Amino acid sequence: MCFPRLFSGKSGGYFASIMVLLSFLVAAVNYFGLGDGPRHEVLWQWLPDMALRANLSVGFYLDQLSSLMTLIITGIGFLIHLYSVSYMSHDAKFGRFFAFLNFFVSMMLILVLADSYPLMFVGWEGVGTASFLLIGFWFAGRGEAKDAASFAAANTEGINNSNAARKAFIMNRIGDLGFMLGMFLLFKLFGTVSIPELMQNPILGAASAGQQVVLGGTLANGIELVCLFLLVGAIGKSGQLPLTTWLPDAMAGPTPVSALIHAATMVTAGVYLIARSHFLFDLAPHASTWVAWVGGLTALYGALSALNQSDIKKILAFSTVSQLGYMFMAVGLHAYSAGVFHLLTHAFFKALLFLAAGAVIHALHEEQDVRKMGGMHKFMPFTHIVSLMGVLAICGIPIWSGFFSKDAILAAAYTTNPALYVIGLGVALLTAFYMGRWYFLVWRGEYRGHVAHPHDADMLMKVPLGILAAGATLIGLLNIPAFLGGGHAFDNFLGRAIPVHAHEIAHSTELLLTVLAVLAGVAGLGWAYWEHKGRHLFNGPLGQTSAHALYLQELYDGLVGNPSRAVASGLDTVDRGVDSALSGVARNTSASGGLFTLWQNGFVRAYAVSMLLGTALIIGYWAVKTIGSGL
Structure with a gap:
């Protein structure tokens, strides 16, 4: 630059x-x-x-x-x-x-x-x-x-x-x-x-x-x-409710x-x-509760908004909103290590999914509507495989990374706030559905695109995709829980800097929670496959509400945006009127002043004539006055 x-x-x-x-x-x-x-x-x-x-x-x-x-x-x-x-x-x-x-x-x-x-x-x-x-x-x-x-x-x-x-x-x-x-x-x-x-x-x-x-x-x-x-x-920075509407628009x-x-x-x-x-936050229980609930509700909002989006990147954008909600829920429950671990795994699988989407957009000459894709696995086999790895990771399917980090958050919610646990489990189901829908619409079925021969990414794009896919698959092994034979290595590492606040839970209960989370992921993928085959969601009321992101932006426009624009338009009209009136006064003043500018031209002879005429007028006035007083 x-x-x-x-x-x-x-x-x-x-x-x-x-x-x-x-x-x-x-x-x-x-x-x-x-x-x-x-x-x-x-x-x-x-x-x-x-x-x-x-x-x-x-x-x-x-x-x-x-x-x-x-x-x-x-x-x-x-x-x-x-x-x-x-x-x-x-x-x-x-x-x-x-x-x-x-x-x-x-x-x-x-x-x-x-x-x-x-x-x-x-x-x-x-x-x-x-x-x-x-x-x-x-x-x-x-x-x-x-x-x-x-x-x-x-x-x-x-x-x-x-x-x-x-x-x-x-x-x-x-x-x-x-x-x-x-x-x-x-x-x-x-x-x-x-x-x-x-x-x-x-x-x-x-x-x-x-x-x-x-x-x-x-x-x-x-x-x-x-x-x-x-x-x-x-x-504001993480796009949580109620300041979340900027983040999906950042796809521009x-x-x-x-x-x-x-x-x-x-x-x-x-x-x-x-x-x-x-x-x-360890000394602020009320503020921490606010953090957890903001995260839980944002996770639900993002998941519901992603269900029926048609832009390949906006689906992922609302997914980010939802996954950040998971992280907020974790740190709000003082499960800091679980939240940061999900931040780590999310960095891999979400970067992978976005870059894979970029490869598809690049191959289809900037097309971003998933309804105009389909069957891309035939043209982009490498990008298809790494995309599938990213989908399995975010859906929490074993052994991919999201399985370990998301389960840790759900376990913390279960022991601390059962209502948030129910929300988190529901979000896991919705996440698997919208990411399954993303996968089936882009990669499976019949090709619906307009580009004759889409091509796979070149090597400069494949190398980052491959590394990210490996990370999305394996990075979760850094924090294998004890009930699966691990030693919580990531928790022990991070615990040197921040308190882990590990929640005590029986191994049998943790195993049951893990099974429920995996079943939610599998059920969501199955639901996506069923919807993809029958196209049941696109025209329903839930689909319309999801496509408009629960009408949150419309609500802001109605309550804040449109009134603000109306006030600004009114002030602009008043300003233009005042400016027009003042301009009229200025024009009249400048017109009269223009007569004097013809005389005040900078030439000495003009000023000499002015002095002569002025002297003549004074003498004439004096003469008339003298004659009048003599009579």
Whole structure:
């Protein structure tokens, strides 16, 4: 972007990818060299002797949680970069795209490594800016306009893309306000916003260690309020109810952007914020309950909205909304390890599904309607196999990764809040249905596309897809539960940084819960097959409601959008009227002034004539007055 002549062709994409790969290698070295204790490095003082004598530094804090996040961001991010070299190769703004991708990754790294909430907020806002640039990347539409029709189509696409970018940016500002209020109140209560210092606070540290802490009314209420404010920030960034409508519209960006935002970076920031702030939420039972219920209801909303979508990427987008709801439900129940583990597995299978969808879109010349696909397994056998692995993972089918992470969340809900467990189990059924429908409509049946000979992805796209498919299949083995002969290795690893809060449950009960979850997944896939054969859902009331995402956007338009636009239109009319009236006064004034400008022309002879005429008028006036007084 800065040196377009230096990075011509695909070289800019390769350079950007190598930079992220090097970042991944650094993250891996730090991960293996971490040991049991965290590492905290202060680079410089940011605002010394300010903010009520509190020194605010720029520093990075690395423990098991932040180290895991750096591996996800750089590892998945590198694969998406590599895939994008091929996917975006014909785009006129190829170099700019990779500059934005690198900016996105760098801001996300600042977010997860920050040693204080203000520095985290810098990364938080940087990620929001990068998402605005990437979602609206095709702000002028795609391709060259060859005639009036293609020009109009490109213009409409560009407007929609720009609106989606602005929508994401504006809705996130609501959440950002909550983040700032929580940060300011946190400083008011404890006199610091440094994460290591807060962890070492006697009260907060005791709670994190699992000790019983008795708080005074003012402090207890203050911590509850801080956590509620932080929850608002997390809701905005992670697209949870009620600030969820921006996330499906973020599909306006190129498909690799969808994978990066939905899988490895931005939308998981809210989950990370709550897990990172566990020392606060452990002392805020009411706020934690809000987190869990927001997550549960969002998981249900996302699943219901995904049932009858027709856009290949929007099905996955609403799926992300739903899976993030699972993560929120887990961290709200203080099952932090389960939530973060699902974040990890989701990063693999959701990036895989988005990139596979991008390969299909690429092969069908930008077609995204699943009703115009079908039978793609004959043309794209490799992408078909890896897509099937992603579907099995998100549906929680053994031995794929989603089976392990989703079951851990359901087990935590069962022991803590049975109502949320029922919602979670129902969402598991719905997830298997809409992902089964996605699979059957795209890959099975008769081909309904308009491209004569679709082709499979090239090697630059296949390599990331293959690695992600392997991860989606095997990464769940990192946390095999005890009743299956495992040792909860991931829980033990993450427990060095944040409390795991493992819920005691009998092995027989856990086995029963696992069987129920697997049956829900299998039943959902069977339902999808039955619906695909008979097309029972498309025209029903449930189908229409799902296709409109439960009419949430229409509700917002009716309550907020349309009234706001009407007020703005009225003010614009008044402004134009006032401007017209003032313009009339200005024209009249300038017209009369124009007569004088003819005389005030800058020529000395004109001014001499003016003086002569003025003198003559004065003498004439004096003469007339003298003669009149003599008579």
